[in-house]
Amino acid sequence: MRFFKLGKKEFNWKYVLGEILLIFIGINLAIWFNNWNASKKAIADKKVAITKITEEVINNSNQLEIAQEQNHLILLAYSEYKNKFDGNSTQIISTPKALSILKTKYPDFYRVSDSIPLENGVYRYEGSTVILLEMPILNEIAWDTTKTLSVLNEFDYECLYDLESLYSLQRLVQKEINKAADALQKRELKELMNILGFLNQLNSQLSENYKTVLENIDNCGS
DSSP states (O other), X not given: OOOOOOOOOOOOHXXXXXXXXXXXXXXXXXXXXXXXXXXXHHHHHHHHHHXXXXXXXXXXXXXXXXXXHHHHHHHHHHHHHGGGBSSSSSEEEEOHHHHHHHXXXXXXXXXXXXXXXXXXXXXXXXXXXXXOOOOOXXXXXXXXXXXXXTOGGGSOHHHHHHHHHHHHHHHHHHHHHHHHHHHHHTTOHXXXXXXXXXXXXXXXXXXXXXXXXXHHGGXXXX
């Protein structure tokens, strides 16, 4: 009878370790490539976000400047007219010369429809106060969009603080603008002037914030 002896097959550890090493390297390369791709996309998204925010801030700043000039003119006109109002904004007691000077300085503020002579060259004028309130549209579309792009971690803290402060103040200004429009609609002249006075202070602060953000936004996160 013939017997056969089965030999043991040697286990190739070098081959197995080599395969494991190749798999490990492959996984790490894939992770690195994905991270690199994500980082590259985040940087690209950040550049787009900065561009759009910059455009938005410049546009809002221009809108605010126009409104500030017009609404400040309304405050000046009211401050010079208010001592001549006879209890309301439809009647004025003045000399023709004094009224002519006011109408030259502020041609669109008060429109005369009739006049009654009183004494000593003074007249009671009947008319209407015309207030052309400038209402800027202060957008925050770019900022809201940026917050949905998951790129805020690419911005440094100081930049994020400045941007959030700017848009928070902008919302407050927009709220006061809406209140001013409501007071104008109700013909509450004194209330309107109080709001415009407060708005004047807020607008000055917001203008400074716009300048600060525009000066620093290119270095956001760099």
